[in-house]
Amino acid sequence: CPYPPSLLHIEELCDSIVRSHRDTSQFRLEELQALRWKLFSREEIHAYQSKSVDEMWQHCAVRLTEAVQYVVEFAKRIPGFRGLGQNDQITLLKTGSMEVVLVRMSRCFNTENSTVFFDGKFGSTELFKSLGCGDLMVAVFDFAHSMCALRLTEQQMALFCSLVLINPDRPCLEDRGRVHRMRRDLEVCLSHMLHRDNQESLQHKLYQKVSVLQSLCSLHVEKLHWFSQRYPLTVHSVFPPLYKELFT
Numbered sequence: 483c484p485y486p487p488s489l490l491h492i493e494e495l496c497d498s499i500v501r502s503h504r505d506t507s508q509f510r511l512e513e514l515q516a517l518r519w520k521l522f523s524r525e526e527i528h529a530y531q532s533k534s535v536d537e538m539w540q541h542c543a544v545r546l547t548e549a550v551q552y553v554v555e556f557a558k559r560i561p562g563f564r565g566l567g568q569n570d571q572i573t574l575l576k577t578g579s580m581e582v583v584l585v586r587m588s589r590c591f592n593t594e595n596s597t598v599f600f601d602g603k604f605g606s607t608e609l610f611k612s613l614g615c616g617d618l619m620v621a622v623f624d625f626a627h628s629m630c631a632l633r634l635t636e637q638q639m640a641l642f643c644s645l646v647l648i649n650p651d652r653p654c655l656e657d658r659g660r661v662h663r664m665r666r667d668l669e670v671c672l673s674h675m676l677h678r679d680n681q682e683s684l685q686h687k688l689y690q691k692v693s694v695l696q697s698l699c700s701l702h703v704e705k706l707h708w709f710s711q712r713y714p715l716t717v718h719s720v721f722p723p724l725y726k727e728l729f730t
């Protein structure tokens with residue numbers, strides 16, 4: 483294999499991943515901190531709970547599609563990603579973007595009252611009752627809680643998201659070797675950063691999270707499939723095109 487990456491290359495790679503994350507994170511931590519006690523009123527919660535299933539799904543799909551677009555922008559700035567074939571870029575995003583949305587969701591989660599940032603305020607799972615998938619929401623909130631427990635810095639979060647995306651084990655990759663080499667450099671970055679932060683113990687916890695993410699996201703795709711079977715018109719007429727391309 484080619485000469486292992488030099489330390490300079492690794493530090494430059496770290497810096498570019500962290501910069502890309504900061505520039506594409508959709509919500510800045512300071513903004514979220516300032517809003518963390520802005521909760522929905524009983525009336526507002528009731529209004530969300532009174533929405534029909536497909537109305538609430540549409541509402542969330544728009545939000546999730548926005549989030550996915552930020553993840554696409556993040557991916558494009560990962561050194562080497564644009565050097566991959568178009569098909570491999572779509573394959574990595576098709577399977578990895580929802581996982582990164584989930585990881586990023588933990589940045590917008592308040593563990594003190596188990597609320598998440600949604601539509602400009604913080605709400606709990608009760609807000610999403612009309613979606614008709616309480617188990618998915620519980621899983622999303624539990625995952626956010628478990629990510630918050632790791633207390634990742636933004637730099638560690640940035641590298642973790644890049645590792646979630648650059649996954650050589652995704653099905654139907656054309657140039658698996660190239661993704662593997664990118665992945666290896668990113669793994670060296672993460673261990674270099676954790677060593678610098680004196681937090682090597684985080685390494686295996688983060689790799690465990692990757693497998694939890696994958697099972698959680700298969701639950702999501704299952705839910706999305708269930709929804710599109712029941713409300714085919716909504717998915718095919720309203721869901722933003724990118725969402726359809728990536729998740730149906």
Ligand SMILES: CNC(=O)[C@@H]1CCCN1C(=O)c1ccc(Cl)c(COc2cccc3c(C(F)(F)F)cc(C)nc23)c1Cl
Nearest residue numbers: 542545546549586587590598599600601622702703705706
């Ligand atoms: C901080 N906010 C956020 O992170 C998200 C992304 C950016 C905007 N946003 C929200 O507004 C948001 C925040 C929290 C929750 Cl719980 C939700 C609702 O989440 C979902 C509702 C329906 C389906 C969802 C599916 C399914 F099944 F389609 F794959 C999968 C995921 C992961 N979330 C779903 C949303 Cl849409």
